Amino acid sequence: MEDAVSPESQSRLSLRERTSFRGAKGDDEPTPGVAFADRAAAAGIDFRYFNGADPASGTVRMFEISGGGAAVLDYDGDLWPDLYLTQGCRWPPDATQREHLDHLYRNLGGEHFQEVGGLASLEDNAFSQGAAIGDVDGDGFPDIYLGNIGPNRLYLNQGDGTFREVTETSGTAGDDWTASCALADFDGDGLADLYVVNYLAGDVFRRRCEDEGKPVQCAPTVFPAADDRLYRNLGDGAFEEVGQQCGAAAPDGKGLGLVVADFDGSRRLSVFVSNDTTANFFFANQTPARGGPLLFAETALISGLAFDEQGRAQACMGIALDDTNLDGRPDLFVTNFFRESNALYQQQADGSFRDESRAARLRDPSFAMLGWGTQFLDGELDGLPDLLVLNGHINEFSASGTPYRMPPQYFRNAGAGRFAESPAGTLGHYFQGRYLGRALARLDWNRDGLEDACATHVDAPVALLTNQTAPHGHFLAVRLVGVFSARDAVGATVRLRCGARRYTRQLTSGDGFQASNERRLLFGLGAAERIDELLVSWPAGTDQRFSGLPVDREMTIVEGQDLPVTYSPAR
Template sequence: PRMREAVSMRGSRIGRVGWLVIVGTGLWGMGCRGHSGQQALSLAQEALPVVFTDATQEAGIRFLHNNGANGEKWLPETMGSGCVFFDYNNDGWPDLYLVNGRDWTEEELRRGGTKRRVPPKGRTTGKLFRNRGDGTFEDVTQQAGLDVEMFGMGCAAGDYDNDGDEDLYVTALGRNFLFRNNGDGTFTEVAKAMGVEDGGWSTSCAFLDYDRDGDLDLFVCHYVVWSPEGDIWCTLDGKHKSYCTPEKYTGEVSQLFRNDGHRFTRVTREAGLERTGEGKRAQGKSLGVAILDYNDDGWLDIAVANDTEPNYLFHNNGDGTFAEVGISAGIAYSETGVARGAMGIDAADYCRCGKPSLLIGNFSNQMLALYHNQSLKDMPFFVDKAPTSEVGRKSRLYLAFGVFFFDYDNDGWLDFFVANGHIEDDIHAVQNDVYHEQEPLVFRNLGTHRQGGREETVFRFVGEQLGEAMQRRIVGRGAAYADYDLDGDVDILITTNGGPAYLLRNEGGHRHRKLRLELRGHPLCSAIGAKVKVHLGREVQTYMVRSGSSYCSQSELPLTIGLDRAEKVDLLEVIWPDGRVETFPNLAADQRLRIVEGKGIVSQEGFPPPRGEIR
């Protein structure tokens, strides 16, 4: 069948010389700490009974994604859109914004040589839901000034003007939107005035202070060159049109905008982001971005997930420029030298190694990528652990979009979540082991074990143990987490293509001890890029406040840190984005802390009792 051929071709192969350079480094199979290890291993405790329940209706989340589908199978219709948790009104409770699409206009249909085949859904916009603090949300889209129609894709939140309120950036097909938070519950759209309206087809985005000048810059992923009249005819069965894979389209270059205070300046070319490490134009067909400091040098780097093109790792040179090192770092291709269909991405220190590794969601029949970071300061190097583990075996048939690391049971080891769903609604007709609707995947981190004389961090699939809501088959796209009910464990929001959003409440994860940290920097208010090191005896957990990640989505900025059974943190280190370090010894567990740069802990309180939990 043609679809099998299309899937096998969804990726390009690296040249033999380039691949031998990677293999020839001799670093395959290094353990977590980079040695065969006499050090005592760290194991996760026995799993707590945790269940995720569908709280969507109870919480008042009324949302239906409009993908514009009109029967023509135009490429944008299959991409879905994302979401972001952010506290827009500074009341301490995570609010929620959901990106939406729209119907194709009569002009667009005419340009595409077709007419309206299905009834229009009417005016559809993104939705802002205010967290009432009682487990429910209120739709405040209209009064907030966010009822703007667009063919939306992704979003990110950050305080770009350092006025103390989180602003919202939304990407879309055609142009993007920057909604400045007015501090009174309303937003003003200022993208054109601020120089970030952009154009083309934008997808995921992230705020970061790449030049460490104290304000947030903006990175925007771009996908492919597309228009109604330029949509390409593809087929699965030789008769009927299907959604084309991106190999058929020309890629667009992702963009970097530097914040100059009064407005943003496009600096993609001068920052070195227009070219790959091989000198080619960086038309990556990009769908996901993760901000990280992979070599712990204090400068934020950018990892980009590309669809059928090699993934990028932009190394920050510390002088306003980047060098693309994806191939030499080992994240550009699969272990067999194929550029996969990458969608979502996240970065985190899942092994307590002190450096962030990468999780990337890929097309079906390609499995997830779990790139373990073994870099030195002057040599980036990652090894994909998925092919030789349960991660690869379990994820092979799934088409993964939104991905993120999170500690769902608060045992102090970062687990990860994957939202799945195919792009073709009739894929099962040509591949009987692949489905359009797919259940999410959750892998629990079992800690560090010795395997074959090396230390390895082990993940085990646990989705079937987490309740019926985690086994529902959906056409998943965006995904984000937040502790929306402030009970001490993180909950999940999943978006679907052409369907509802789902809010999954974590019931049970709070039983382990934890800390919730809200950081406020000075001058960088959002504290995006700040690192936190949590010392528990000889063990150190490392976290970063980050924007972006997942697929077209962003999780909340405050950190929920699992402490397992520890009653206190021996030492909490905060490394602020400007490099300043503050330390806080002997912190009792089970607290919510607000820390302001230069002022220390300005508020601390316990967690409210959980509401309506299944015991």
């Protein structure tokens, strides 16, 4: 009878069962235990983004609004997640400048971070935006691709704690305004390919706009779009740009964010791109055979992802992906401009998506916000993914009643596809402030089984939002290592069964607006004290099944190996 449990029943069951480790609550009540503390300064992270502004000019340029990116990687292979934070610079960029550099922070056992950019030969001085993390050469060490305003850069991890720039030989520089990027194996040949989302072109770096004599950000509608690009990894250190010929690029995009995932269970990776004021893109991967010529079709309109529920293109920025209603299918959440409301696209049984923002109670709370970075995370480990959103305007119109700095928001997943905003006063000091929030990346930096987040801002230091929720449920954290699949195993899906409840998580790439999450899947298990079954579906086409697993553990599963490697949590 367990196979007949509906997603709605799973939501109700989890709501009842989680009362065993926390007081019962109704759908509309706030979560009393979810709380975060900004531990950046205490942990040694001292980073503030410089947006290239020139106060003497009295004007504002488009690139001054986007902020810096955040990427999570374990560059030294010690299992502790490290942080890469991108930096701007004075305009125009100077190739010799050393005043504003990207920062690489090494995680020292979940207690402190050390800035090691110089030691790692990784002090990029370009005007950087997002960063993609992936194992380009399959040596087991994560590499870094930097999306810049101007030529991008690719750094290979040497495995000895240092990086080497290989942009020229790889052929991946480009010369656009790159907002976000992702490394993932699109053709199934075991090599990480590269997707690059570009924003605007034309005179975007020179034009300055005014409103009633006051300098303001120019509207993206006055600039042409920059084309997105797909680079295929040739396996010899070089890449080939194939986006146009294989259907993975389309005109008039003005892209800001992306997520790469297996949306339909086909073991093929598709791409969702959030566009600013134009229809979103959904490049469905239709490559007929593993390792064969790439083939994509742009299907956002027929998939229900191009527009909002009223058929309008929105100014889209951040993206989060998870199974919000426990039906086993990935859903998408997209942040939008002020007075547009954010959008929750829930996937239907036929593979299409429907804007369920209103039914999910996410529309009204976001109407007076301008959303940027966003991620799903299970704050209290009850098995239902909650939602974290950063906000902040692009123009200072506060004198006319339009908010400029805005508070972040946390939405508790109340089950049955509905959310409830948690009051800022219950979430911690950070949530009671107002910011120009931008990128948001998910990680568990102290490996205590509670998901944390790294938030970047235009006008404030980076925040390390450390989850301090108590009480909370049990958990399982899973790392995946591909062998027949690409080593990063992007698109691999893990399904858990605990009694009548089922949970689904997937390794993704891109991870929204200028962000790369930790490559680790964390499952909140509520009161469950045993995992009856764990199923891994690998991109290469094989499945692995494990049964009778303990909870409150970290686990590494290597494709094709019979036994996972387990670790006790740090807490």
